Amino acid sequence: MTLKHSDILTIGELAARTGVAVSALRYYEECGLVRSIRSAGRHRRFLRSDIRRVSFIKIAQSLGLTIEDVARAFASLPEGRTPTASDWRQISHEIRSVLDRKIAQLEQMRETLDGCIGCGCLSLKRCALYNPGDQAGKTGSGPRFALPDA
Amino acid sequence: MTLKHSDILTIGELAARTGVAVSALRYYEECGLVRSIRSAGRHRRFLRSDIRRVSFIKIAQSLGLTIEDVARAFASLPEGRTPTASDWRQISHEIRSVLDRKIAQLEQMRETLDGCIGCGCLSLKRCALYNPGDQAGKTGSGPRFALPDA
DNA sequence: CTACAATCTCAAGTGCACTTTAGATCAAGC
């Protein structure tokens, strides 16, 4: 089975098919998220499978993962191979748990906010939004907060 | 009722009481989120009530509001007055609805992701994560996405 | 009165995820 024309894409074609800017694709390559081979004239050539790869990057990002996170996920795959369907499943499950955590965090905040609305305290020492679980004053000196892990 | 010493704070004191860096406080002032009066030697002096104000900024930020968002919320208060408890309630309600939207968005994504795990398509044209509600191809030419309103 | 800490202003730097610019090279249609 030889390569059909449509198995090889220029950067512009990949951009068109993924909706991602050419400059962003070059940036992804720089970050190691995608790889390209080069034409005689040093132009990038991508594989059809990179459409999936780039799509996945965008999906993961839309779920709040950073480029680094995505890079780590990809790195966990055997030897930089183009991910198979079961690899996608694996990564998708990881993303789902990230999503779960984010939702739980927000729900927790919403609950606390509900408790706070109307209390009018909004004092750092007493506000539950700052001191969930009544931890204030327990962990050494100076202020500390229970904000989402930044 | 005259001003007690503790009603006036230096920037360092405000920083200590809110856990926000001095440089951040100066930045907030530059953005119009807080106001200060000046001492004879042009040092900033804050009011006790600014502790609340700054606390609120941090809370709002932790819920995903930008400085701009907070500025808008503050601007909606009558003539830059120091917010009353009922003002806080008002803003808190606005923030709650922001929170509601965020949670709903993430839950929607999680649901879609669940549907996608295992389907292995991850193709831009067919993936539900990109085309929720089967909108693909409806809205003119070129790729478009249903990502969170950026 | 004198150190020394705190504060001041203004400019520049940081990190993320890109975009933009500039100037050069390549590929394709006529």
Add this chain to the structure above:
DNA sequence: GCTTGATCTAAAGTGCACTTGAGATTGTAG
């Protein structure tokens, strides 16, 4: 062959929310 558009590299710029640095001034404890 030539023109036009796509692509190339490298460097700089963008926006957010700050931080850091430099050099000057102020405030306060002893």
